[in-house]
Ligand SMILES: Nc1ncnc2c1ncn2[C@@H]1O[C@H](COP(=O)(O)OP(=O)(O)OP(=O)(O)O)[C@@H](O)[C@H]1O
């Protein structure tokens with residue numbers, strides 16, 4: 216299928232047309248509205264006009280972004296881009312998504328390389344360590360919170376992980392030492408739903424209100440982890456507690472074409488940057504953080520059954536953090 220065939224149908228405009236676009240997890244209101252100049256998208260949320268114009272100024276030298284038609288503090292207007300988000304395209308037609316996904320990654324890697332410096336990262340995951348720890352401690356496995364299970368040594372899908380507080384200590388120290396190494400400019404919300412393929416074949420990045428300097432592992436984790444976190448389905452899990460051990464086994468299913476898109480499309484584009492900069496442990500720590508943080512959106516995404524599976528995916532990143540070998544077991 217060509218990219219044109221999967222584009223959103225353009226509705227015949229009339230001056231009354233206005234539709235609400237399904238809200239994401241950010242809480243912003245997003246409306247598609249017809250104006251005499253054509254279709255526009257109006258986003259409204261507290262400070263969104265300030266945040267997205269700031270983000271646009273930072274990113275515009277590096278990424279293709281929609282122009283701002285109008286804004287005030289709490290709203291912003293963009294031209295409507297008539298095309299699929301890359302996550303939709305990947306689901307409908309993975310072959311057609313591969314090229315645009317690669318091009319998007321190339322642009323982001325170039326941005327990280329151009330903006331890399333020794334300014335310590337203070338934003339993003341570094342600033343969210345305490346909140347991330349809280350999310351994990353409050354997460355639930357069967358009838359237990361992880362706080363209830365704190366004294367147990369975890370074995371997840373046959374791999375010894377150890378105690379949660381030890382895992383969180385390793386996570387925190389890895390993120391903090393990565394932050395001390397320096398930072399790069401990142402988009403800030405790199406999930407594949409925030410990239411739109413225009414009919415011209417160009418990919419527009421949207422939703423850039425949190426652009427800023429971060430450790431690059433965070434952006435990489437969002438690119439690698441998006442499909443596993445959002446598109447994996449829960450099959451079954453089992454928790455067995457015995458002699459101070461919490462033995463967790465999980466079964467999930469990820470569409471094989473999405474899994475190979477990540478393995479053969481996303482990862483190879485990022486591997487050079489990860490290897491050259493020696494950032495495998497950092498990426499694994501950011502993946503663990505990303506999966507933990509996704510736990511807070513499960514209810515909004517209607518995916519509460521994924522809780523034990525995301526916990527397992529998060530904690531299974533620990534060996535890779537410790538030995539510096541990225542192991543994407545969640546793609547198997
Ligand atoms: N300029 C645009 N042209 C076409 N569609 C758009 C445009 N801006 C936003 N959208 C659509 O609206 C959706 C939500 O917009 P956006 O990502 O900016 O808001 P959000 O609520 O912050 O999203 P989330 O919380 O899911 O990240 C996008 O995924 C996209 O489908």
Ligand SMILES: [Mg+2]
Nearest residue numbers: 239408409422
């Ligand atoms: Mg979005």
